Amino acid sequence: MSDEKKSCCNPEAEPTVTRSAAPMWIMVVTLTLLFFGGLFMDSHGGWFDAKVYAPYRSADELERFQPKTGGSDAGARGRKVYEAVCGICHGNDGNGKPAQAPPLAGSEWVTAKGINRLTHIPLEGLAGPLKVGGKDWNLNMAAMGVALSDEDLAAVLTYMRTSWGNKAGEVTADDVKKIRAEIGGHPQPVNGEKLMKLPE
Amino acid sequence: MKTGFSVFLAAFVALGASWYGLVYGPVKQLGGAKETTILQSSDKWPLQRTGDATLGLQIYRAAGCAACHTEQIRQTGAVNVILLTDLGVHQPADFKEFMKSLMVVPELMNYSNTIVGNLENWNGELPGTLYRGDSGDAVSELGKRLKPLGIKTEAGIVARGADIARGWGYRQSVAADYLYDAPVQLGSLRAGPDLSNIGVRSPDANWQLQHLYAPRSIVKNSTMPAFRFLFTLRKKMDGQDAPDALVLKPEFAPAAGYEVVPTAEARQLAAYLVSLKNNAPLYEAPFTPITAAK
Numbered sequence: 109m110s111d112e113k114k115s116c117c118n119p120e121a122e123p124t125v126t127r128s129a130a131p132m133w134i135m136v137v138t139l140t141l142l143f144f145g146g147l148f149m150d151s152h153g154g155w156f157d158a159k160v161y162a163p164y165r166s167a168d169e170l171e172r173f174q175p176k177t178g179g180s181d182a183g184a185r186g187r188k189v190y191e192a193v194c195g196i197c198h199g200n201d202g203n204g205k206p207a208q209a210p211p212l213a214g215s216e217w218v219t220a221k222g223i224n225r226l227t228h229i230p231l232e233g234l235a236g237p238l239k240v241g242g243k244d245w246n247l248n249m250a251a252m253g254v255a256l257s258d259e260d261l262a263a264v265l266t267y268m269r270t271s272w273g274n275k276a277g278e279v280t281a282d283d284v285k286k287i288r289a290e291i292g293g294h295p296q297p298v299n300g301e302k303l304m305k306l307p308e
Numbered sequence: 309m310k311t312g313f314s315v316f317l318a319a320f321v322a323l324g325a326s327w328y329g330l331v332y333g334p335v336k337q338l339g340g341a342k343e344t345t346i347l348q349s350s351d352k353w354p355l356q357r358t359g360d361a362t363l364g365l366q367i368y369r370a371a372g373c374a375a376c377h378t379e380q381i382r383q384t385g386a387v388n389v390i391l392l393t394d395l396g397v398h399q400p401a402d403f404k405e406f407m408k409s410l411m412v413v414p415e416l417m418n419y420s421n422t423i424v425g426n427l428e429n430w431n432g433e434l435p436g437t438l439y440r441g442d443s444g445d446a447v448s449e450l451g452k453r454l455k456p457l458g459i460k461t462e463a464g465i466v467a468r469g470a471d472i473a474r475g476w477g478y479r480q481s482v483a484a485d486y487l488y489d490a491p492v493q494l495g496s497l498r499a500g501p502d503l504s505n506i507g508v509r510s511p512d513a514n515w516q517l518q519h520l521y522a523p524r525s526i527v528k529n530s531t532m533p534a535f536r537f538l539f540t541l542r543k544k545m546d547g548q549d550a551p552d553a554l555v556l557k558p559e560f561a562p563a564a565g566y567e568v569v570p571t572a573e574a575r576q577l578a579a580y581l582v583s584l585k586n587n588a589p590l591y592e593a594p595f596t597p598i599t600a601a602k
Contacts, residue, residue, distance in 0.1 A: 125310060125311055156333070156337060158337045158338055158341075158483070159591060159592040160592070161480060161482055161592055161593065163383060163384055163385050163386070164386075169442075170591075170592070170594075171444075172388070172442060172443065172444045172445070173386045173388065173442075173594050174347075174444065174465075174591070175347065175348060175444075175463070175464075175465060175589075175594060175596045184462040184463070184464060184596065185348070185596070257349040257350050257351050258350055259348050259349045259350065260349065
């Protein structure tokens with residue numbers, strides 16, 4: 109019996125499980141690691157937000173890098189769309205090309221007070237006579253704006269209305285959305301006469 | 309066993325915690341991912357692939373492309389930039405004075421050193437950098453203040469990182485990009501370039517086919533194996549080239565009277581490669597294209 113009690117020191121005795129308190133230093137190290145781990149996760153983890161990826165560290169930081177709508181970035185976007193879609197015929201300087209496309213710079217259709225007629229042109233296309241700056245044009249234009257998103261079309265129309273010396277108001281994506289809904293699924297190419305019948 | 313319950317509890321906590329962290333957490337976070345909307349647009353992302361491109365993913369997988377190519381762009385940071393593009397009727401010297409007087413605006417005060425420093429170094433050339441840093445508010449405030457004066461600015465967010473500097477993409481890859489990939493071909497080794505944006509870099513399917521048949525006919529020192537089993541070498545019919553026969557340089561062309569035509573698999577793989585794009589800004593990975601990022 110006395111052998112069993114002294115099992116710790118008898119090399120031939122079977123080992124048994126005993127209990128002892130965990131050393132204090134392990135507690136301290138574990139809690140310190142947890143503390144600094146928590147601090148790191150707090151500042152870099154983005155709180156498990158599915159939208160926050162490194163290198164962004166939090167939803168707030170990501171928010172700081174969102175493009176601001178209606179600000180100066182609309183100009184850059186409008187020009188990009190213009191040069192990709194419209195500039196080939198209307199010229200990157202907005203002066204148009206003889207026998208190909210009328211100028212947009214100084215055009216009364218582009219700089220009109222209301223944006224309704226202007227917005228109908230890219231959404232429905234043009235076919236037939238149209239007077240621009242006192243000159244008669246009689247050409248066809250496909251509905252180039254149909255494939256553009258509301259935001260892109262609004263940006264490009266705004267770009268036309270504020271560039272090359274044009275000084276007219278902005279076109280918003282909501283305006284485009286509304287007009288697109290009014291046209292519905294059956295766009296009919298417009299001309300000068302038809303445009304004049306539309307509200308300004 | 310005296311300690312059976314403790315052992316069970318310890319094993320349960322250890323396995324349960326890893327299950328929670330590695331299985332349940334990610335599924336809860338991204339398991340229900342749907343199409344997202346491209347930033348400042350109503351267009352959806354990612355684009356649904358064509359039938360050929362969907363099948364092409366399986367060819368990509370079978371051919372082991374992911375062994376040497378990755379499909380993930382890394383990013384180390386982002387920067388808000390505002391460029392001055394047009395001074396209107398104003399003179400550069402007046403503009404500098406005006407900007408200095410503008411620095412008392414609360415939104416701009418913290419950035420006055422950066423902005424004034426940029427202006428000191430600016431020699432009147434357009435476009436000039438007004439500000440680059442992490443504050444989107446400073447950028448929009450500057451844009452708002454300068455607009456009524458007829459001074460034009462362009463603002464943008466530029467993603468930074470080695471992969472982006474190499475021209476492999478516009479922004480980091482995020483989970484949304486892989487929504488229609490099954491299985492996702494992330495890859496881990498870059499013996500060849502990253503392919504996340506190959507559909508923008510080389511949008512021509514014929515280029516892709518030629519490159520698959522004879523990589524060194526396009527990139528001289530390419531180490532990519534030629535995937536000739538995806539093509540058929542056959543005798544020309546009536547001595548005429550088939551419309552889809554590859555146009556190859558003389559040193560890679562087959563013997564006279566023969567032609568190389570892609571199989572359906574090659575076409576599918578090319579369609580898949582052309583469908584790989586990284587050019588849409590998303591909320592979680594914003595960028596805006598601006599003209600001159602210097």
